[in-house]
Every structure is written in C-alpha cells, then in structure tokens.
Amino acid sequence: MNADALKKMAAEAALRYIQPGMIVGVGTGSTTNFFIEALGAARIHVDGYVASSLATENRLKMQGFNVLDLNGTGDIPVYIDGADEADPHFRLIKGGGGALTREKVVASAARLFVCIADVSKDKPMLGKFPLPVEVIPFARSYVARQLVKLGGSPTLRDGVTTDNGNAILDVTGLDLSDPLRMEETINAIPGVLDNGIFARRRADVLLFGSADGIIERKT
Numbered sequence: 001m002n003a004d005a006l007k008k009m010a011a012e013a014a015l016r017y018i019q020p021g022m023i024v025g026v027g028t029g030s031t032t033n034f035f036i037e038a039l040g041a042a043r044i045h046v047d048g049y050v051a052s053s054l055a056t057e058n059r060l061k062m063q064g065f066n067v068l069d070l071n072g073t074g075d076i077p078v079y080i081d082g083a084d085e086a087d088p089h090f091r092l093i094k095g096g097g098g099a100l101t102r103e104k105v106v107a108s109a110a111r112l113f114v115c116i117a118d119v120s121k122d123k124p125m126l127g128k129f130p131l132p133v134e135v136i137p138f139a140r141s142y143v144a145r146q147l148v149k150l151g152g153s154p155t156l157r158d159g160v161t162t163d164n165g166n167a168i169l170d171v172t173g174l175d176l177s178d179p180l181r182m183e184e185t186i187n188a189i190p191g192v193l194d195n196g197i198f199a200r201r202r203a204d205v206l207l208f209g210s211a212d213g214i215i216e217r218k219t
C-alpha cells in the first residue's frame, strides 16, 4: 500500500471519535485532507468545525460545512490532525505545512487530540524531521543565530508566509532527547511565535495506517 492509502486508512479510522452534535477541531495537511473527505462521505451531523488554517477552512467550506471561530466555541471535545513525527510518548513534530501555531492552539483547546498518520511517522524518537519554527519576520536573523547557539542549522522556508503573516525556519541538528525542554527553550527566544514540538500538548491517541491495518495507541 502506498503512503496515501495508509493516510486515508488512518483518517477514516478517526471517524470513530466523532459523535453527532460535537464541535470538531480539524488540522492541516494531506492526512487531514483525507479526514475532511471522509467526513463528507460519513454525513455525521456535527455542530461545526474549528479549522487550524485558512487552507483547512476553505476545504471545509467547500464541503458545505459550518466553520466556527475558536473565539466563540470555548474548549472543543476533539481535535483531529496529522503529524510529521510521533514518538512512543505521544510527543510530536508538526508544522511541515507551516500551520503549527494555530494547530497547537486548537490542540490545546481540545479535550482529546487524535493524531492520524501513515506508519512511517511512528518514530522511536523525534528529531529526523527538520523542526519548523514560526518567527516574526523582523526577528528572523536574530532567532536564526540563537537556534545555531542551541546546536541547530536553520534554513528559511523560501517564499512561505504563514496564516499569521510570519516566516518559518526549518531547523536540523537539534538534540531533541528532551522534547519538552527544547520546545520551551525555543519558545523563550524573543521573536519566536511557536515551534513544531508538541510535547506540552501531546496527542492523546495515535492512529497509524499500516499494511497490517490500523495501529491505535492511547495515553
């Protein structure tokens, strides 16, 4: 099975967490796009959706779904999103699509975070995938120098502006053996909006599509 078939499998499995009448948070990326398709086919009557990016908002609206402003919903019951890496402790790297900051906000406002991915994202530890860091453009070079001091090699993601009007630095070479510490250390650099380590707000459920079927792990 190819990666898309495995992503679709994970996305469809996430439907078991969606109940009629709920408000559902929806992430960003190719796996989440399969989830949005599956929602369309399943016709579960939810109250509305909170999108973690403008791209997701547009996709949801194209399906005719009711998209809600997070400022008006309070906490939400469930959030479904993909990841670039997941470790055995439910910690993640996210932001390959540049949506990490809003994703972390919606994940944090959710009572249950279900992460969907193909099994290639299941890793013994985080750190192979370059870590996305969202920075305000004014601070880009300063932040890059601080990331070098932390042992990283930052590269500006060319031509990318996030939904929040910012730039993304993709950082390789960081020691992520203590992901929570690195998440907080990077976020303490002035000019950083957020970074793609999800260690403080981890996933609650991991759903991996694999050739042997769905692998489901719960905290």
Ligand SMILES: O=C[C@H](O)[C@H](O)[C@H](O)COP(=O)(O)O
Pocket: 027, 028, 029, 030, 031, 032, 081, 082, 083, 084, 093, 094, 095, 096, 097, 098, 099, 100, 103
């Ligand atoms: O900013 C993007 C997100 O964090 C995505 O959820 C992540 O990059 C995984 O994307 P995909 O489902 O396309 O592999």
